[in-house]
Amino acid sequence: MLKKFTILIALASPFLLFNKASADISRGYPLKSSIWKYNDIPVCWENFGQSTSAEREWVRSAIHNSWEKHSQVSFHGWGQCQRSSSGIRISVEDKGPHVKKLGRYLDGYRNGMVLNFTYNNWGGDACKFNRQWCSEVIAVHEFGHALGFAHEQNRPDTPDSCKDAPQGTNGDILIGPWDKDSVMNYCNPRYNNHGQLSATDIKMVRQFYDLDPVVIFSQEAYAAFLGNKVTLDASRSYHPKGDNLDFLWDLGDGNVDSSSVPVYEHQYLSRGTYSVTLTASDGARRSGADTVTVNVYGVEVLIPALTLLLN
Numbered sequence: 056m057l058k059k060f061t062i063l064i065a066l067a068s069p070f071l072l073f074n075k076a077s078a079d080i081s082r083g084y085p086l087k088s089s090i091w092k093y094n095d096i097p098v099c100w101e102n103f104g105q106s107t108s109a110e111r112e113w114v115r116s117a118i119h120n121s122w123e124k125h126s127q128v129s130f131h132g133w134g135q136c137q138r139s140s141s142g143i144r145i146s147v148e149d150k151g152p153h154v155k156k157l158g159r160y161l162d163g164y165r166n167g168m169v170l171n172f173t174y175n176n177w178g179g180d181a182c183k184f185n186r187q188w189c190s191e192v193i194a195v196h197e198f199g200h201a202l203g204f205a206h207e208q209n210r211p212d213t214p215d216s217c218k219d220a221p222q223g224t225n226g227d228i229l230i231g232p233w234d235k236d237s238v239m240n241y242c243n244p245r246y247n248n249h250g251q252l253s254a255t256d257i258k259m260v261r262q263f264y265d266l267d268p269v270v271i272f273s274q275e276a277y278a279a280f281l282g283n284k285v286t287l288d289a290s291r292s293y294h295p296k297g298d299n300l301d302f303l304w305d306l307g308d309g310n311v312d313s314s315s316v317p318v319y320e321h322q323y324l325s326r327g328t329y330s331v332t333l334t335a336s337d338g339a340r341r342s343g344a345d346t347v348t349v350n351v352y353g354v355e356v357l358i359p360a361l362t363l364l365l366n
Contacts, residue, residue, distance in 0.1 A: 099143070102146060192247040202263070205239070210226075213233055287318065289302075
């Protein structure tokens with residue numbers, strides 16, 4: 056019975072509609088141009104009614120426990136689509152689940168994602184008698200497409216052991232090695248990985264949707280003699296999407312300054328220990344910060360050394 060169920064599920068793979076131009080791309084995985092420019096993505100239902108309230112909650116919960124759980128991406132709204140609604144617009148139909156475009160190209164596209172809740176004409180008894188499970192794991196797969204992630208079996212490094220043909224729009228970035236366990240892989244022996252993101256899926260969504268800038272100092276602490284400048288180096292700081300950053304330095308002695316580069320020279324006027332906080336901002340309400348200690352010494356630290364030399 057389990058074997059029969061597995062076969063039926065395997066035949067019920069959701070598909071991604073695509074045109075000839077997109078099919079000619081020979082590389083696989085995320086399509087960088089389709090990555091959303093923001094993390095808060097609207098979602099609405101084209102056919103919204105009380106009869107599907109439980110099913111819609113299945114989908115919302117599955118997405119919360121997968122893509123939202125493992126990244127900073129957030130899907131909001133989930134109400135009735137209006138004529139001018141933006142974001143992901145979901146139509147419930149008794150046909151093969153699919154998306155009509157990848158990622159942000161779905162923004163405002165009517166009926167851009169199709170999900171099935173009844174499985175009378177698609178999916179067979181395997182989904183018909185396991186509606187919640189099918190609805191959840193399929194939604195995780197389709198929302199992966201909605202985030203801009205192509206099928207894993209489309210990758211150029213797909214092994215010969217994977218017999219499922221490439222399908223749908225390809226990506227143009229490879230994240231890690233080919234992942235048998237990805238929710239986006241038709242060759243996964245666990246259908247859509249049972250709705251559980253693989254380690255590579257998590258790495259991928261975090262790479263593109265964890266958008267807070269990261270501040271990294273070159274040292275855990277800095278030291279300087281009174282009267283000398285100390286160079287604070289955070290040149291390894293970065294934005295996950297490569298965006299430009301502005302820097303605000305709170306130098307711990309009452310001085311605050313801004314710069315366009317993550318390296319700063321400062322002279323302290325008194326001995327002591329100072330906490331320096333650097334905040335990096337991308338101009339789009341995203342920021343990251345880190346704090347480092349600066350120890351400023353006076354000439355008294357030289358006296359023991361001089362005493363040893365004189366003796």
